[in-house]
Amino acid sequence: MTNALAYKKDFAFNAICPYYTMFPLEYPMRIMRKHRANSPVVVDPFCGRGTTIYAARRLGLTSFGFDTSPIAAAIAQAKLASAGLDEIVELGRALLAKKPKHVPNSAFFNRAFSKKTLTQICSLREGLLAEERPSHASALLRASALGCLHGPLITGEIPSYFSNQMPRTFSSKPAYSVKFWKERDLYPPDVNIIDVIKKKLARITDLESYPFGRLSNVKCSDARSSDSYRNIRSASLIITSPPYYGMRTYVQDQWLRMWFLGGSEDVDYEVDEQICHSSHQGFILDLARVWKNLAKRSENGAHLYVRFGTLPSAKSDAKELLLGSLEEAERWDLISVRNADTAHAGKRQADQMGQDSAPSEEFDFHAVLS
Numbered sequence: 001m002t003n004a005l006a007y008k009k010d011f012a013f014n015a016i017c018p019y020y021t022m023f024p025l026e027y028p029m030r031i032m033r034k035h036r037a038n039s040p041v042v043v044d045p046f047c048g049r050g051t052t053i054y055a056a057r058r059l060g061l062t063s064f065g066f067d068t069s070p071i072a073a074a075i076a077q078a079k080l081a082s083a084g085l086d087e088i089v090e091l092g093r094a095l096l097a098k099k100p101k102h103v104p105n106s107a108f109f110n111r112a113f114s115k116k117t118l119t120q121i122c123s124l125r126e127g128l129l130a131e132e133r134p135s136h137a138s139a140l141l142r143a144s145a146l147g148c149l150h151g152p153l154i155t156g157e158i159p160s161y162f163s164n165q166m167p168r169t170f171s172s173k174p175a176y177s178v179k180f181w182k183e184r185d186l187y188p189p190d191v192n193i194i195d196v197i198k199k200k201l202a203r204i205t206d207l208e209s210y211p212f213g214r215l216s217n218v219k220c221s222d223a224r225s226s227d228s229y230r231n232i233r234s235a236s237l238i239i240t241s242p243p244y245y246g247m248r249t250y251v252q253d254q255w256l257r258m259w260f261l262g263g264s265e266d267v268d269y270e271v272d273e274q275i276c277h278s279s280h281q282g283f284i285l286d287l288a289r290v291w292k293n294l295a296k297r298s299e300n301g302a303h304l305y306v307r308f309g310t311l312p313s314a315k316s317d318a319k320e321l322l323l324g325s326l327e328e329a330e331r332w333d334l335i336s337v338r339n340a341d342t343a344h345a346g347k348r349q350a351d352q353m354g355q356d357s358a359p360s361e362e363f364d365f366h367a368v369l370s
Helices: 010-014 027-036 051-058 068-080 087-098 109-111 115-129 137-147 174-184 195-203 252-260 280-296 317-329
Strands: 040-044 063-067 216-221 235-240 298-309 332-342 363-369
Touching: 010 051, 010 363, 027 051, 027 174, 051 063, 051 235, 051 332, 063 068, 068 137, 068 216, 068 252, 087 115, 087 195, 087 298, 109 115, 109 174, 109 363, 115 137, 115 195, 137 195, 137 252, 280 298, 298 317, 298 332, 317 332, 317 363
Parallel strands: 040 063, 040 235, 063 216, 235 298
Antiparallel strands: 298 363, 332 363
16 A cells, blocks of 8 residues: 555654554545535544544544543544644753653663663653643654654664664563563664654654644543533534454553553553443443434434454454444434455554454444434
């Protein structure tokens, strides 16, 4: 997909932080262009890294998004921020000027980052965590730091990531990482993190474009809860991709970014505030709660577009699950179901994680509120 928007510099903002379950930017852009003349209010109740939010920004539309993952919410919120590169860099340098109160001293952290780099990361982390309310500059600084926190070792004057050799889309677990580095005699780069962040942000051409929405339009919240929709009055276009049945490790697979946002230095395997994955019926009922909440906050005739599939390892039928949830929600009339190609298309999860297993089949569902 060499012609995909993901590879074009004009859309580098959407890749401010790699996130391994995003759908391709082409999907929401195509739908929004179709409805753009009506100036729709766009909502994504499973916003992930904010691809729908960014597409709305590019097309001059107001959007709202929710996600239960703090990492996803932080990245998506940055898609509603506007600030100059100099302002962001100045904030970062101010936060680095203060010595951190705590620096992790585990085998993982000591081999993942150089001593100087880890100290800087901790200063930035503590400074951002101390904020009572994020500014546009801090939202962009936070998202770019998350994007640079770990990734492959790339030769060059200024590295692209802070860490020793790691995947860029998910965080490898501590014991595995340390063993991997020791076996290959790999050491982290000694970098100034502001230089790395500045390198990433300098590629983004629309940092200061008008964002068409407040930072508070994106929340770390549960789409099954009616409270998440409090600020939405008349949604008219919903574009989303719920977690596939059996996918329960979003936070665990992002544990290092979770630490940067205030989480534990160790992997937390507790699974909270996620859609039910213990049974097909429980999953259907939880999805239906989301569609019901959206119906209450949407105008008649609102359009719902859902990209949904199955994991190769999960014994489930994507059509059965999604159609069952719409039937349970009652007010959404199905218009069409189309094959959306495979999960390899558009830099999807299986491709980014380097898996050899067959990708999942995905479908695009379209429904209208009656």
